[in-house]
Amino acid sequence: MMRIDLISAVPDVLRSPIEHSIIKRARDAGFVDIQIHDLRDYSTDKHRKVDDYPYGGGGGMVLSPQPVFDCIESLQGEHNYDEVVFPTPDAPAYEQQDAVNFSMKKNIIILCGHYKGVDQRIRDSLVTKEYSIGDYVLSGGELPALVMVDSIVRLIPGAIGDAQSALSDSFQEILLGAPVYTRPADFRGMNVPEILQSGDHKKVEQWKHEQAIEKTKKVRPDLYENFIQEQQNQEWQQ
Ligand code: 6GU
Numbered sequence: 001m002m003r004i005d006l007i008s009a010v011p012d013v014l015r016s017p018i019e020h021s022i023i024k025r026a027r028d029a030g031f032v033d034i035q036i037h038d039l040r041d042y043s044t045d046k047h048r049k050v051d052d053y054p055y056g057g058g059g060g061m062v063l064s065p066q067p068v069f070d071c072i073e074s075l076q077g078e079h080n081y082d083e084v085v086f087p088t089p090d091a092p093a094y095e096q097q098d099a100v101n102f103s104m105k106k107n108i109i110i111l112c113g114h115y116k117g118v119d120q121r122i123r124d125s126l127v128t129k130e131y132s133i134g135d136y137v138l139s140g141g142e143l144p145a146l147v148m149v150d151s152i153v154r155l156i157p158g159a160i161g162d163a164q165s166a167l168s169d170s171f172q173e174i175l176l177g178a179p180v181y182t183r184p185a186d187f188r189g190m191n192v193p194e195i196l197q198s199g200d201h202k203k204v205e206q207w208k209h210e211q212a213i214e215k216t217k218k219v220r221p222d223l224y225e226n227f228i229q230e231q232q233n234q235e236w237q238q
Helices: 012-018 021-028 065-078 096-103 120-125 142-153 163-171 201-219 221-237
Strands: 002-008 032-038 083-087 107-111 129-131
Touching: 002 012, 002 065, 002 142, 012 021, 012 032, 012 142, 021 032, 021 142, 065 107, 065 120, 083 142, 096 142, 107 142, 201 221
Parallel strands: 002 032, 002 107, 083 107, 083 129
Antiparallel strands: none
């Protein structure tokens, strides 16, 4: 079973999301073991302090080496970890392929830091992978860590109830999704496209594909260009 250890100074922030939805399902079904660790439990300070002022000033607090080294070394004494992941805005972008790679690992640690960061020595000697989840600023690494966990867990084979949705997603990896509808077919005069009600599976797939291409071209021209490139590559290979 895959094991994910989350380390945070505000562990309560992590609890509700991992106890719900797909992640809960996957945990209950025994596909993944997710453990949350309170960094304060590892502080040797009498007030359980885990951070301190930055050398050279500059405001904000920086996670101290002591509790982080003690926590991670303690975990590493019990399990073999493939990666120690650190979500941070000053890092390369986290992408679907990274989630795919992590979903095939056995044990990973995700260290959640403050916005101002963690002592550089933690990054130099403990962290093996760093990622940003986008070009905006968040106050801590907890939400990015949850984003990563969700993206990983839903890829673990069997973990997702509807196996087809994960599959169709990876087929669609390069394009955005087509619009989806549910009943009723007529809601306040707004109608579900005729083709989706036709029951013609082949035509429906063709329609979805066309819609996905149109949507991608319109809202993500960068992804659309990749798609066109990819299509041309495949044509040359044949
Ligand atoms: Cl990984 N952390 C923080 N604090 N802010 C972010 C981020 C990560 N990715 C984008 N913004």
